[in-house]
Amino acid sequence: MNRLFLVAVVVLLVALPAGATPIAHREVLSNGIVLLVAERPAVPIVAVRVFSRAGAVFDPPDRAGLANLTGALLTRGTAKRTGPELDSAIEFVGGSLEAGAGRDGMTTSLAVLRKDLTLGLDLLGEVVLSPTFPEPELKRKVAEIQAAIKRSEEDPGTVGSRALSRLVFPGHPYATPVEGTQASVAKLTRDDVVRFHSQYMRPDSTIIAVVGAITVEEARREIGARFGGWRRPSTPAARVPVATPPGPPPRDETIKRELTQATILLGRQAVRQSDPDYFPLVVGSYVLGGGSASRLYGRVRDEGGLAYSVYSYANPSKYGASFVVGAQTRTAEVPRVLAIIREELGRMTREPVSERDLQLAKSYLIGSFPLRLDTSSKVADFIVAVEELQLGLDYADRYKERIARVTAADVQRVAAKYFDSDRFSRVVVGTVP
Amino acid sequence: MAVLLASVLPASVHGQDSVVATTLDNGLRVLLLEDHRSPIVSFQTWYKVGSRNEHRGTTGLAHFLEHLMFKGTQKYGPRQFARLVEENGGRDNAFTTQDVTSYFVDIAADRLDLVIDLEADRMHNLLLDAKDIESERQVVIEERRTRTEDDPGGFLGEAVGSIAFRAHPYGQPIIGWVVDLERITPEQVRAFYRTYYQPNNAVVVVAGDFKPAEVLEKIKQRFGGIPRGPEPPPMLAVEPPQSGERRVTVSRKAELPIVYVAYHVPNWKSDDAAALEVLSAVLAGGRTSRIYKNLIYDRQLALDAGGDYSYFSFDPNLFWFWATPMPGQAPDVLEKALVEEMERLKKDPVSAEELQRAKNQIEASFVFAEDSVHRRASLLARFDFVGGHAEKARFLERIRGITAADLMRVAGAWFPLDLKNVGILVPKP
Numbered sequence: 001m002n003r004l005f006l007v008a009v010v011v012l013l014v015a016l017p018a019g020a021t022p023i024a025h026r027e028v029l030s031n032g033i034v035l036l037v038a039e040r041p042a043v044p045i046v047a048v049r050v051f052s053r054a055g056a057v058f059d060p061p062d063r064a065g066l067a068n069l070t071g072a073l074l075t076r077g078t079a080k081r082t083g084p085e086l087d088s089a090i091e092f093v094g095g096s097l098e099a100g101a102g103r104d105g106m107t108t109s110l111a112v113l114r115k116d117l118t119l120g121l122d123l124l125g126e127v128v129l130s131p132t133f134p135e136p137e138l139k140r141k142v143a144e145i146q147a148a149i150k151r152s153e154e155d156p157g158t159v160g161s162r163a164l165s166r167l168v169f170p171g172h173p174y175a176t177p178v179e180g181t182q183a184s185v186a187k188l189t190r191d192d193v194v195r196f197h198s199q200y201m202r203p204d205s206t207i208i209a210v211v212g213a214i215t216v217e218e219a220r221r222e223i224g225a226r227f228g229g230w231r232r233p234s235t236p237a238a239r240v241p242v243a244t245p246p247g248p249p250p251r252d253e254t255i256k257r258e259l260t261q262a263t264i265l266l267g268r269q270a271v272r273q274s275d276p277d278y279f280p281l282v283v284g285s286y287v288l289g290g291g292s293a294s295r296l297y298g299r300v301r302d303e304g305g306l307a308y309s310v311y312s313y314a315n316p317s318k319y320g321a322s323f324v325v326g327a328q329t330r331t332a333e334v335p336r337v338l339a340i341i342r343e344e345l346g347r348m349t350r351e352p353v354s355e356r357d358l359q360l361a362k363s364y365l366i367g368s369f370p371l372r373l374d375t376s377s378k379v380a381d382f383i384v385a386v387e388e389l390q391l392g393l394d395y396a397d398r399y400k401e402r403i404a405r406v407t408a409a410d411v412q413r414v415a416a417k418y419f420d421s422d423r424f425s426r427v428v429v430g431t432v433p
Numbered sequence: 434m435a436v437l438l439a440s441v442l443p444a445s446v447h448g449q450d451s452v453v454a455t456t457l458d459n460g461l462r463v464l465l466l467e468d469h470r471s472p473i474v475s476f477q478t479w480y481k482v483g484s485r486n487e488h489r490g491t492t493g494l495a496h497f498l499e500h501l502m503f504k505g506t507q508k509y510g511p512r513q514f515a516r517l518v519e520e521n522g523g524r525d526n527a528f529t530t531q532d533v534t535s536y537f538v539d540i541a542a543d544r545l546d547l548v549i550d551l552e553a554d555r556m557h558n559l560l561l562d563a564k565d566i567e568s569e570r571q572v573v574i575e576e577r578r579t580r581t582e583d584d585p586g587g588f589l590g591e592a593v594g595s596i597a598f599r600a601h602p603y604g605q606p607i608i609g610w611v612v613d614l615e616r617i618t619p620e621q622v623r624a625f626y627r628t629y630y631q632p633n634n635a636v637v638v639v640a641g642d643f644k645p646a647e648v649l650e651k652i653k654q655r656f657g658g659i660p661r662g663p664e665p666p667p668m669l670a671v672e673p674p675q676s677g678e679r680r681v682t683v684s685r686k687a688e689l690p691i692v693y694v695a696y697h698v699p700n701w702k703s704d705d706a707a708a709l710e711v712l713s714a715v716l717a718g719g720r721t722s723r724i725y726k727n728l729i730y731d732r733q734l735a736l737d738a739g740g741d742y743s744y745f746s747f748d749p750n751l752f753w754f755w756a757t758p759m760p761g762q763a764p765d766v767l768e769k770a771l772v773e774e775m776e777r778l779k780k781d782p783v784s785a786e787e788l789q790r791a792k793n794q795i796e797a798s799f800v801f802a803e804d805s806v807h808r809r810a811s812l813l814a815r816f817d818f819v820g821g822h823a824e825k826a827r828f829l830e831r832i833r834g835i836t837a838a839d840l841m842r843v844a845g846a847w848f849p850l851d852l853k854n855v856g857i858l859v860p861k862p
Contacts, residue, residue, distance in 0.1 A: 042470050043803045084730070087720040092790045094797025096719075113797055140733060147689070147736040147759050154585060154688045258686045261578040292503065292515030292525075302512055305571030308579055328579055360520045367522015371539050374471050375804045 022393035023373070024209070024383045025216045029224065031232045032204030036383045036393075037219040038211040040376050044114040046212035047376040048121070050128050051384045054106040054200030057173035057240045057319055063192055065180020067200075069141060070193045071101035074108060076137035078126035083137055090123055097123050103178055104318040105388065106201065111377065114213040117222070125226035128201065133193050146182045156263040156328075156429040159255055164267045167251045167425035168322050172243045203230040205237050207387050211380040243320030245269040246423065255429045262334045262430030263326070266341065270323035270418050272316040273391055279402040280414035281314050281323065286361035287353050287411070288312045288344060288419070289325060293360055295344050296325070304340070306333050318389060323418055331431050341421070348415035352408035366400045452813065452822050453645040459661040460633025463652055464813050464822055466640040468806050474641030475807040476548045477537040478556070479814045481636075482629035484607040485531045485747060486668055491617055493609015494625045496529040497573050501622065502536065503527075504565040506558040511565065514551055521547055531603055532747040533818070539807055542642040546651060552637070553655040556630055563619045570614060577608045585687040585858055586755075593693045593856035596679045597751055601672040631662030636817055640810035672697065672749065680855040689736065690764040693856040694771050695751040698847045701744050701819045707831035708843040709752065713742040714791035715783055715840065716754075716774060721790060723777075724754070728770050734762050738771070745815050751854070752847065764857045772853070778844035782837035795832050799825075 024038040056067045075097060076083035090097040095112035097120070108128050112120035152158040162177050169175040179185070208227065210219040247269030271277045289296035289312030300310040310327040325345070329337045353361075373379050373396065386395040453465040483495050505511035518525045523540030538548045581587040591606045598604025608614075637656065639648060675697055699705055717724050717740035728735040738756035756767040802808040816824045 040470070043800065045801055045804060084721070084726070088786075088790075091719045091721045092786070092793060094793040094795075111801065113800055140730070143733065143759065144729075144736060150760060151688050151736065151757065154686070156583065259578075259583045261575065261583050291519050293512065293519050298512065301572055303568060305568035306575070308572055308576035328575065330575065330578065360516060364519040364522055367541055367544075368519075368524055369522075370471055370473050370541065371522075371524055374473060374539075374806065377804075 021397070023379070023396055024211075024393055026387070026393055027220070029203070029228060031228065031230055032206070033223075033227055033230070034207045034387055035220065035223055036207065036209040036387060037214070037216045038209075038379050038383060039215060040212050040379065042213075043376070044213045045376060046110075046112055046114055046117050046120070046210065046214050047380045048110040048124060048211075049207075049209045049380045049384050050108040050124065051207045051209070051388060052106045052128075052201045053104070053205035053237065053388075054196070055102050055104040056176065056178040057103055058196070058200050058238055059173065059176065059180070062184075063188060064176045064184040065145065065178070066188055066192055066196050067101035067106060068179050069138070069145065069185065069188050070196045071099050071106050072141045072145065073133050073137060073193060074099035074127045074131045076141070077132045077134045079130040079132060080126055083134075086123060086127065089119065093119060095120055097127065099127060101178060103174060107384075117214065121222050121226055129227070129230055131197065133190055133197070135190055138190055138193065142185055142188065145179055145185050149179055149182050149185070156257060156259060156261075159257070160263045160265045160427045160429045163253050163255060163427045163429075164265045164324070164425065167253060167427065168247060168267045168269055169243055169320060170248050172320060173240060174243065174317070174320055200238065202233055202237065203227065204232045207384050209380045209384045209387075211383070212376040240319045243269055245271060245321075245418070250423055250425045252426045253428075254432050255427065256432070257430055259430045260330060261328050262331050262428055262432060263328050264334065264337060264341075265427045266325040266421075266424040267322050268418065268424045270314055270316075270321045272321045273389060277414045277417065278314070278316065280406050280410035281418060282365065283358065283361045283403060283406045284348055284353070284411040284415050284419065285312045285314050285323065286365060287357045288348055290361065291364065295347075296327075296341065299340050299344065300327060300329075300337055304336075306337050306340075310337075316389075325424070334428060334430075334432060345419045345421040345424075348419045349412065352412045355408070358406075358408050358411065362403050362406060365403045369396055369400060453649060454817075454822060455649065457632065457653060457657050459657060459659055460631070461656050461659075462636040462817065463649065464636065464638045464817060465643075465645040465648055466638075466809060466813060467643065467645055468640055468809065469642045471806070472542050472642050473539060473806060474542045474545055474639060474643055475537060475539045475810040476545065476552065477535060477638045477810050477814060478552050479636045479638065479818075480534045480629060481532070481634050481818070482534055482665070483530050483532045484605055484609075485602050486629065486665070487602055487605060487609075489605070490613060491621055492605045492613045493573065493607075494617060494621065495534055495629075496608055497569070497614065497617060498622055498625055499527050499529045499534050499536075500569050500573055501561060501566065502555055502559060504562065504569065505560050506554050507560065508554050508558065509551065511560070511562075514555070517547060517551060523548070529607055531607060531750070535811075535814070537807065537810075545639075545643060545648065549651050549655045553659065556632065556635065556656070557659045559626060559630070561619065561623050561626060566619045566622055570617070573608070574611060574614055577611060577614065580608060581606070585685065586691055588685065589683050589691050589693060589856045589858045592681045592683050593695055593854055594751075596681050596856075597675075597695050597697070597854040598672055601670045601748060602668070603672070603748065603750055627662070629665050631665065632656060632659045633661050634665050636814055638810045638814045638817075640806040640813065668748075675852045675854075678851055678853050678855065680853075680857070682857045682859060684859045684861050687858060687860040689760065690758050690860055691856075691858040692756045692758070692764045692767045692771065693854075694754045694768060695854040696848050696852065697749060698742065698752040699749050700746040705843045705846065706744055707828070708835050708839040709742050709847065710744050710795065711788070711791045711832060711835045712778070712840055712843060713740060713752070714794050715787055716740045718791060718794050723774050724771070727774065728756060728767070732770065733759060734767055734770055735759060738767070745819055747818070764859070768855060768857070772850070775844060775848035776850070779841060779848070782841055785837070788835070788837055788840070792832055792835070796829060799829065
């Protein structure tokens, strides 16, 4: 592998077409819905996402899990059809219709063959606009969610992530798990769900992405016919405070479990895409623990044989961002793995990354971008995210440009801000002495 | 515009993939599928070796070797594979099943030459350095801890597999028993590599944005020079018919019990395979399926439950059913409820709507798969192993022809009440 070849690679990847092309058509309907359409005519399928700013961040403090329960109930009955009738209608044509809440928003997803688009959109419109939240369905879902929370206690990754969110975002909605707790879910009522739906699912807080074998004109007509009459409330939409770094002082937590392996998670608050530090952070994270060529992978896994899973990543969201380093290792090696993570974090702050490491990270982040957009579903998720985060529909191109400009000095400067190992909260799940 | 559109439509939309399929002089099978929608390619190398080819005492070899395939050759030193792929914006990974070991690189189409070179090189020139083998041994044991030792479902699945098969290696875990992983020698790894990593035991599948004639030429240039190896030894084991029910109970730390029920069933070679595939959709395909509707929705016995048939299995395998009881529900109630579903299938024909829905679901899933070049390539490989890539069209024909009477007959033939393999996980307080 000689240096010349490498340089050629980078130049090729960076030579992007001038005048970035938006990935989707965008328009705002009269009731405030942002409609995004990306035509992908080759395969006769259509993927639709209806995203509303109605995620778990809007749960009242004493109603954790409300958005999640509301999402789970959207497909469980509408003014026209019962839950089982909705299931039958969509599954008979081999399609899927799913709804669920995340931290930031409520997403209802439709995937259908092109020939079944009318039916699919009818069902989608019903579940978003006229869910009836039948009481028996609510009881059933509450029991299921509680059981799922109970079962998740045996999964060290889930247990660890929940604890880490609590340590990294104290006082912020991100500290609370989307699904709530067994106790908080037990208190939720149908009135809570009805109120949440009417308060947060509103057209001026909604993005609809339509991707696949459909034209802009068809999408406008079909979406307009079903969602155009959705009335915008006069009250202003709710706001959520943004968590900003550095965040709280670091804390440690050990969660005892009878396991042969310990799950280690280090986390802290970081920055979102709107911050210029974001791009050096992504590059730095990739060098540290982003792939099979990363430093942590090399030392902990390849050389040390200490772990199957070791990684780092930046996790930007609408109302805050975190940077996380994680590994799973046999109980006896926890101190050694922690020491290596600490050393490598420190090294990122003390030394500029080598030219080769820098170029590898940048080439990967830039060159692999098309792989993130190779199906209609991936495109739909991507355009919803860039719209919601206000990154612009040419973000794919701008991301590449911004990554390409990152220097070793940028990475070191941003590492000095965010990679100081003393500033990370730490969770260990397992049998730790 | 219409003409333009037609030219970018994948041929399969019209019923058939336009695949260039050929076998090189050294026995390497090559399948090429043009798809110009995105400037990317999926390059996949499938070796016909999996845990099925392993023997007692050295279980886990195929998967262990999969890990070592990333450890370097003479030409590309240790850890260069991942570096080079990532430097070129590609994503690579691999997986091992009971039957096959598959490696893939998804990458920008103009980087295909590099991938061809890397894959051809490691088919023949892997270093398999003793020191790398030692450190990777620990990595694999860590992977086993994650997937099996510390995962109640994985742990129970392994236990059920091992009672269901007495003679056939499908009863051995793909990742291997830990006592074997600790003892496998570098010599055994090298011998396994030499035996199975031969061009005449592999299939290369490429789907994406390229010209088949050009790429075939490059594959010939780079892979063609690898000499044909001796034919790998045939796998001779045959599972004798089961006599009597088998069950295993595992007691360990867990929040909820788990129930597995598995039946021995035929694979794609059987005339019953298409009906079993439809049966799988009737029983476990979505929220309208019988298991979901009856066990989860109506009776609220299970938190989750389902079933899985492996049509593509090289040898006859298991039809798995599982259920996680809701808190307060006993595992034997769930076992009974699952078995009742089988019994009902034997007595009453499925409704016309259920049958049609199952068929529509299977058919639609093939159209959805067309959206990704990676999945297109994988499906091609799967069908090529079961009689040729053109089998895909025939498979759908067979699915369309299945009747309610077929399903009733197949349920009677393959879900005998007294020949279950049952596993129960009982949580330790």
